[in-house]
Amino acid sequence: MSMKNDTHRYGAVSRALHWGIAVLVIAAIVFVEIHSLFPKGSEPREAVKLVHTQLGLLIFGLIWLRLAWRMANPPPAITPPPRAWEAHLATLMHVAFYVTLLALPVLGVAMMQAGGKPLTFFGMPLPLFLAEDKALGKTLKEVHETIGNVVIWMIAFHAAASFWHHFVKRGDTLGRMLPPWLANFGRSAR
Numbered sequence: 001m002s003m004k005n006d007t008h009r010y011g012a013v014s015r016a017l018h019w020g021i022a023v024l025v026i027a028a029i030v031f032v033e034i035h036s037l038f039p040k041g042s043e044p045r046e047a048v049k050l051v052h053t054q055l056g057l058l059i060f061g062l063i064w065l066r067l068a069w070r071m072a073n074p075p076p077a078i079t080p081p082p083r084a085w086e087a088h089l090a091t092l093m094h095v096a097f098y099v100t101l102l103a104l105p106v107l108g109v110a111m112m113q114a115g116g117k118p119l120t121f122f123g124m125p126l127p128l129f130l131a132e133d134k135a136l137g138k139t140l141k142e143v144h145e146t147i148g149n150v151v152i153w154m155i156a157f158h159a160a161a162s163f164w165h166h167f168v169k170r171g172d173t174l175g176r177m178l179p180p181w182l183a184n185f186g187r188s189a190r
């Protein structure tokens with residue numbers, strides 16, 4: 001098993017970072033979406049929101065790690081090669097993931113500090129970057145929620161595109177991101 005990407009496959013580290021971050025992002029979204037099931041001010045509501053903020057901050061750190069790893073490990077080639085517009089759209093989507101997943105935690109911290117809400121990371125208080133300003137907090141919250149909802153659609157589109165390439169085009173786009181024993185899942189040999 002290769003740790004590093006080679007010319008045709010993502011290596012174990014890239015795959016672990018991709019799927020690990022995917023699970024954390026989906027969990028962060030699920031935890032924030034379920035908070036409205038609990039009454040305002042109740043303990044479970046605050047608890048699921050806390051899980052959301054902790055996951056979000058963790059994702060922020062992991063994205064930097066992933067970007068650093070990616071610089072040293074360029075993505076492997078796709079077989080058969082995608083058309084130019086497909087390759088451009090995929091690159092645009094990947095860049096959008098990195099940008100939004102770095103922006104959301106920054107906005108999250110800023111909106112909470114402007115809203116006057118204390119913030120910790122696994123029990124450690126975070127330094128204060130912004131003074132309390134409720135109006136600013138409200139605006140930042142709206143921006144955070146809008147971008148958060150855009151990310152949900154991006155995930156759906158990105159996953160659908162990868163299934164399209166795997167099952168319909170029968171390329172190795174998804175296979176490169178899976179462990180070798182799963183690379184052809186759901187497909188009969190042809």
Ligand code: HEM
Pocket residue numbers: 025028029032033049052053054055056057059060100101102104105106108109112119144145146148149151
């Ligand atoms: C990459 C990480 C993150 C993602 C994908 C994300 C995504 C989201 C989404 C989808 C929503 C709900 C939008 C809606 O209700 O329409 C939301 C709300 C929220 N997020 Fe995040 N977020 C992230 C990081 C953070 C961080 C780091 C913090 C705080 C430090 C944070 C604090 C909040 C808060 C307080 C809400 C509003 C909850 C409420 O309605 O009271 N988020 N986020």
Ligand code: HEM
Pocket residue numbers: 018021022023025026070075090093094095097098155158159162163173174175177
């Ligand atoms: C929260 C969820 C997800 C995020 C944030 C995410 C993000 C990304 C990013 C940024 C890349 C580019 C990797 C690079 O830098 O080279 C990528 C590649 C890829 N992802 Fe995801 N992904 C998510 C979920 C999924 C899911 C659910 C699937 C499939 C079911 C999937 C399949 C793939 C595939 C096949 C690639 C390789 C595509 C290529 O190199 O053109 N991802 N993903």
